[in-house]
Amino acid sequence: xxxxxxxxxxxxxxxxxxxxxxxxxxxxxVTAYLPNPGRLRELLLPGRKLYLVKQxxxxxxxxxxxxxxxERDGSPILLHTHLNNHVARxxxxxxxxxxxxxxVVVKAEHTIGNSRFDFLLRKGGRDMVLEVKxxxxxxxxxxxxxxxxxxxxxxxxxxxxxxSRQGTDAAVLFLVHTPSSLYFMPDYHTDxxxxxxLLGVRDRIQVVPVAVQWYPDLSLSTxxxxxxxxxxxxxxxxxxxGSYMLVLRLREKRNLRVGQLGIKPFGKGFYIYxxxxxxxxxxRIERHVRKRKLHHWHIDELRDAAEVWSTLVVRxxxxxxxxxxxxxxxxxxxxxxxxxxSDCSCDSHLFGFTQDPFHSxxxxxxxxxxxMDRFGQGI
Numbered sequence: 159x160x161x162x163x164x165x166x167x168x169x170x171x172x173x174x175x176x177x178x179x180x181x182x183x184x185x186x187x188v189t190a191y192l193p194n195p196g197r198l199r200e201l202l203l204p205g206r207k208l209y210l211v212k213q214x215x216x217x218x219x220x221x222x223x224x225x226x227x228x229e230r231d232g233s234p235i236l237l238h239t240h241l242n243n244h245v246a247r248x249x250x251x252x253x254x255x256x257x258x259x260x261x262v263v264v265k266a267e268h269t270i271g272n273s274r275f276d277f278l279l280r281k282g283g284r285d286m287v288l289e290v291k292x293x294x295x296x297x298x299x300x301x302x303x304x305x306x307x308x309x310x311x312x313x314x315x316x317x318x319x320x321x322s323r324q325g326t327d328a329a330v331l332f333l334v335h336t337p338s339s340l341y342f343m344p345d346y347h348t349d350x351x352x353x354x355x356l357l358g359v360r361d362r363i364q365v366v367p368v369a370v371q372w373y374p375d376l377s378l379s380t381x382x383x384x385x386x387x388x389x390x391x392x393x394x395x396x397x398x399x400g401s402y403m404l405v406l407r408l409r410e411k412r413n414l415r416v417g418q419l420g421i422k423p424f425g426k427g428f429y430i431y432x433x434x435x436x437x438x439x440x441x442r443i444e445r446h447v448r449k450r451k452l453h454h455w456h457i458d459e460l461r462d463a464a465e466v467w468s469t470l471v472v473r474x475x476x477x478x479x480x481x482x483x484x485x486x487x488x489x490x491x492x493x494x495x496x497x498x499x500s501d502c503s504c505d506s507h508l509f510g511f512t513q514d515p516f517h518s519x520x521x522x523x524x525x526x527x528x529x530m531d532r533f534g535q536g537i
Contacts, residue, residue: 159248160377161241162226166210170202170228179225181208190223194237194292197306200522201228201235201294209234209376227376234372235294236335242292243276245370246331249382250279255331256384257366261286273317286327289314293334293367295345297530301334301367301385302345304352312352319359329364334385335372342367342385346396347473347529350440353396360389395533400473401434401482403525404446404457405515406464414459419496424460428467428511430486431457431498434479443469456498460508468516472528482528483507489520 168181168188176195179202181188190210207229213222226241227234236245247263249255261281268278268287277288295305304311318328332342344353356365365387371379406429416422435442445451447466453459472478483504487493490509498507515521 159245160375161236161238162211162376164211165226165376166212166223168208168210168225170204170206170208172204173198173202178221179208181210181225183210188223189221190225191221192225192237194239196239196294196304198228198237198294199305199516200526201230201237203519203522204517206230227372230336231338233336234374234376236292236372236376237294239292242333243290245378246288246290246333247277248378249368249370250277254380254382255366255368256382257364258288258329258331270321275314275317281327284327286329287318287321288328289318289330291330291332293332293342294336296334296336296339297526298338299340300530300533301332301336301339301342301369302348302530303332303342304345304349307349308352312349312355315352315355315359315363318363322359322362327364328362329366332365332367334367334369337369337371337379337381337383339369339383339385342387343392344396345529346392347400347471350396350398350473353392357389357393357396391533394475395473397473397475398439399436399475400439400471401432401478401528402439402443402472403470403482403486404431404433404443404461404466405429405468405470406431406460407467407514408460408464412463414463416456416459416494416497419456422494422497424463424494425492425510427491428514429460429464430490430509430511430515431460432479432483432486432507432509433457433498434477436477439471439473443471456500457508467514470525474528474533478528479507480504482524483509485524485527489515489518489524 168183172180209227210223226238261279265278275287276290279286293303295302322328344356346353367385369383411426486509492510493506494508
């Protein structure tokens with residue numbers, strides 16, 4: 159299976175909005191349509207290789223190119239979510255998906271009541287409703303879905319479980335677009351509600367995560383691997399507790415009074431504050447995001463002066479705050495001594511960057527380690 163005849167290599171530069179990327183080709187800069195609304199932060203880094211195709215000429219269409227894949231670790235990762243069902247159908251018809259062996263596609267985009275599902279299959283003399291999800295978030299051995307909160311994805315899971323209770327077989331297929339993964343988990347760091355929902359219905363619907371491999375010409379390898387799901391591990395870790403990184407942007411330098419530390423200078427740039435909450439983690443994050451509150455911690459002063467750029471949580475039964483801080487200190491350009499660490503032996507829990515840390519591969523490796531690779535070692 160080969161998706162496109164002609165691919166145009168390009169270098170990623172920026173993503174002005176969810177559906178556009180700016181990149182550089184051999185002929186110069188171009189803007190390309192991106193058929194993927196996911197965050198893709200760890201994939202779309204400056205300098206990464208993109209695979210473009212030319213779009214058909216349509217009156218009124220100004221964008222001549224479409225970005226269909228990005229390279230990571232020397233292999234292309236399919237980004238074109240609209241082709242995900244096309245890939246799934248091919249694998250089902252080729253009888254290559256473990257767990258869906260012998261299934262026949264009866265209909266695509268099957269409607270039941272007010273809900274529409276990707277496929278109606280026939281397997282073992284019974285109807286089966288199938289939803290297909292594209293997974294591009296992965297570490298060394300673990301793939302996770304989703305990379306952003308998905309109420310729509312959770313709704314699909316609940317609808318499948320409802321059909322199962324009514325006697326219809328139901329399944330969700332996660333296409334993991336890398337051959338390196340051995341395990342699959344719902345991303346409970348990013349979307350706890352989706353993860354707990356999937357945990358709750360795992361005995362009612364069939365969860366089928368498979369890893370696929372793409373060659374540089376975007377042809378699909380015959381290699382397909384069913385991934386293990388460590389349900390017991392997920393049950394333990396998918397709780398509202400753990401550590402977090404609050405990413406702030408300070409648009410101009412300021413002198414701020416920080417508790418007993420006194421007045422401290424804060425340069426223009428980005429800051430990562432590392433904290434933890436071993437209960438009610440979501441409420442802790444909500445408090446940091448909110449401006450109107452009584453000041454209690456060092457971070458409250460900086461939060462008043464800076465905007466919230468992003469929040470990243472690391473849900474864990476272990477308190478990882480200090481370990482995360484130590485690793486942040488290795489990649490940061492500067493730190494504020496004594497900030498946020500009055501109850502531990504760390505030098506600081508606040509770290510500064512001139513540029514957006516989300517544009518740094520070393521920062522994404524840090525996040526990947528604590529969210530995936532670290533825990534994968536214990537599975």
